[in-house]
Amino acid sequence: MSNMSATPELLRCEGSAGAVPAREVYPARSAELGGGLTVRRALPHRARRLVGPWCFLDHFGPARFEQGKPMDVPPHPHIGLQTVTWIIAGEVLHKDSLGNEQLIRPGALNLMTAGNGIAHSEETPPENTHSLHGVQLWTALPGRQRQGKAAFDHYPVLPVAGFGACRAVLLMGSLGDARSPAAAYSPIVGAELSAERDGSAELPLEPAFEHALLLIEGSAALEGEALAPDRLYYLGAGRRHLALAVRAGLRLMLIGGAPFGESILMWWNFVARTAEEIAQARGDWQERRRFGEVAAYRGERLAAPEFVGRLKPGG
Ligand code: MN
Numbered sequence: 001m002s003n004m005s006a007t008p009e010l011l012r013c014e015g016s017a018g019a020v021p022a023r024e025v026y027p028a029r030s031a032e033l034g035g036g037l038t039v040r041r042a043l044p045h046r047a048r049r050l051v052g053p054w055c056f057l058d059h060f061g062p063a064r065f066e067q068g069k070p071m072d073v074p075p076h077p078h079i080g081l082q083t084v085t086w087i088i089a090g091e092v093l094h095k096d097s098l099g100n101e102q103l104i105r106p107g108a109l110n111l112m113t114a115g116n117g118i119a120h121s122e123e124t125p126p127e128n129t130h131s132l133h134g135v136q137l138w139t140a141l142p143g144r145q146r147q148g149k150a151a152f153d154h155y156p157v158l159p160v161a162g163f164g165a166c167r168a169v170l171l172m173g174s175l176g177d178a179r180s181p182a183a184a185y186s187p188i189v190g191a192e193l194s195a196e197r198d199g200s201a202e203l204p205l206e207p208a209f210e211h212a213l214l215l216i217e218g219s220a221a222l223e224g225e226a227l228a229p230d231r232l233y234y235l236g237a238g239r240r241h242l243a244l245a246v247r248a249g250l251r252l253m254l255i256g257g258a259p260f261g262e263s264i265l266m267w268w269n270f271v272a273r274t275a276e277e278i279a280q281a282r283g284d285w286q287e288r289r290r291f292g293e294v295a296a297y298r299g300e301r302l303a304a305p306e307f308v309g310r311l312k313p314g315g
Pocket residue numbers: 001002076078083120269
């Protein structure tokens with residue numbers, strides 16, 4: 001995914017200070033991804049920019065189409081983050097400047113670690129099931145790793161844990177005894193919760209983590225209150241359990257992690273610490289340095305927007 005805004009905001013994101021349970025609701029906003037695909041962006045939200053190291057959450061689809069490419073995000077750069085791609089229906093073809101080409105289908109995870117710089121494209125492949133539904137999240141990389149080497153990993157199978165009527169697939173981190181093989185660089189959890197029958201579920205949470213939920217489809221209730229779709233439910237920290245009432249057909253994302261200990265700056269597709277780092281990365285992309293080329297992609301790459309380098313008042 002890419003921030004396609006012609007005038008992306010410069011956002012400062014700070015980890016949470018308190019470690020107390022909360023119940024805050026933030027509506028996702030619509031964003032265009034090019035090619036006609038509209039996504040709902042749940043993170044960053046003006047009033048909630050980080051959940052642990054998670055700094056970006058796009059929900060795309062469900063969409064049905066007869067022809068064409070509903071997803072066609074041309075080559076664009078990233079620094080300082082990981083992209084975590086999870087497909088619910090359909091398929092996405094990833095191509096990057098390290099030479100990787102990876103088709104992702106439901107049940108598998110694509111994890112791209114940008115480190116000091118990588119470029120990639122994401123598109124609907126020519127042969128497809130005429131459907132598209134999924135999420136992409138970003139995590140901020142901590143100090144030591146953010147200037148490391150770029151990497152791309154594909155995990156075809158992820159661990160599953162059962163909690164009452166819920167089935168949890170571990171994308172990142174662990175829940176109960178299930179641990180994702182995906183490489184993470186700070187204390188984190190990311191899981192898809194689903195239900196094939198009506199019932200209840202109690203999931204163990206790490207009390208040092210802050211957590212949030214995003215309903216993807218179906219229905220569930222938290223502490224007696226039904227969750228609405230495309231709203232980020234921020235739960236704060238200090239919770240040892242998550243008690244849910246679930247209906248068959250539920251699909252819900254759970255994200256969390258230790259409050260991120262560094263103040264980060266986000267702009268366009270970059271996560272950095274200073275405006276100078278962002279200006280440097282933007283210039284390197286425009287001058288075709290540092291990031292390499294996505295040689296397998298047919299078409300033009302994305303041009304970087306102008307970087308003004310100022311935080312909005314109150315931002
Ligand atoms: Mn991207």
